[in-house]
Amino acid sequence: MEFNLTAEQELLYKTAREFCDRELIPHEALLEETGDLPVELEIEIRRKGMAVGLHACNMPERIGGAGLDCVSLTLVEKALSRASTALAECVRRPLDILAACEGDQIAHFLEPVMRGEKRECIAMSEPNAGSDLRGMQTRAVRDGSDWVINGTKHFISSAHRSQFVILFAVTGEDQTKPAIRKKISCFLVDLDTPGLVVAKGYKQLGHRGHSNAILHFDNVRIGGGQMVGNEGEGFQLVTDWLGAGRLSVAAVCQARAERAFEVAADFAAQRRQFGQPIGNFQGIGFPLADMAIDIRLGDLLLMNTAWKVDQKYPSVAQDCAMAKVWCSEMLGRVADQAIQTCGGMGLMTDLPLERIYRDARAERIWEGTSEIQRHIISRELMLARRV
Structure with a gap:
């Protein structure tokens, strides 16, 4: 293994470190005093992060990202994470899953994220299924060309600041030895979809300004084109x-x-x-x-x-x-x-x-x-x- 960083990696870390010291850490006192991150401050930090090339730097170049390798991404993560979590996350590193968007998903979900206009959250954990992902109970059932979703997710980070959720839900079962195994699929769901309620989450230890929420799905209907990948590939x-x-x-x-x-x-x-x-x-x-x-x-x-x-x-x-x-x-x-x-x-x-x-x-x-x-x-x- 080569222990020396390249000149580009050195510059990248220096840029991100200076950005953190200049644009993030000065706001930590406000976050600690109020427990809240003002929306206008989040937007301002995101805009400045985009200006120096830190926004979506993990995403492939083919979709407008910087396409950084893992070592470079880790350096950026280290540099920005010296600050409070809520502030560091204003410089968006979208979830890699979004790179798999196809068809209408690209214009509706992926591209607005890349432009800094939308933000995603991810929903896996449930009140009765934490570490056991296959124990999740939220289900998506086919109804014609649509899917109808019912269930509850919790510990959903930054849902109140997001426009859509990357949802994992059960879509069926496979008969395997020694037992039946649930098929888990991935969906992209707008948070303003009828039947979807974003409820206030729990009061938490630490990470002020970094909220969690509870998502309730009550007969939430979405189109068949909102599944990411194929059915059963979610796990x-x-x-x-x-x-x-x-x-x-x-x-x-x-x-x-x-x-x-x-x-x-x-x-x-x-x-x-x-x-x-x-x-x-x-x-x-x-x-x-x-x-x-x-x-x-x-x-x-x-x-x-x-x-x-x-x-x-x-x-x-x-x-x-x-x-x-x-x-x-x-x-x-x-x-x-x-x-x-x-x-x-x-x-x-x-x-x-x-x-x-x-x-x-x-x-x-x-x-x-x-x-x-x-x-x-x-x-x-x-x-x-x-x-």
């Missing part, structure tokens, strides 16, 4: 998307850990007790060393996994799972120790550490819990040893 679409999503979470965690470390290290160098910087004392210096080791390992794992994706390794599911587990759990350790290093000031909102500490807890749950990631890793280990 594979979810699986492919989750791999990229887990790597994205790892990049977010890596960025936050690096920022927390920088705050703590600067504080340890400047804060003086007993006539010298507190970083000179082993009780402070050694934990800083451990934090630096943790962060270095996370970065190597993250970037190596992104490199494997670009090299088209036959299977990177285990690598993505490892990166998410390590980086999300490492962020928790680093955020905790950063606060300990700064003492009382670490608990104050003058520093970003208490926010990073709060926000860190969700990373071990969404896009697949740490337990699910360990299941993926152990399963791959056993599969590789089967005769």
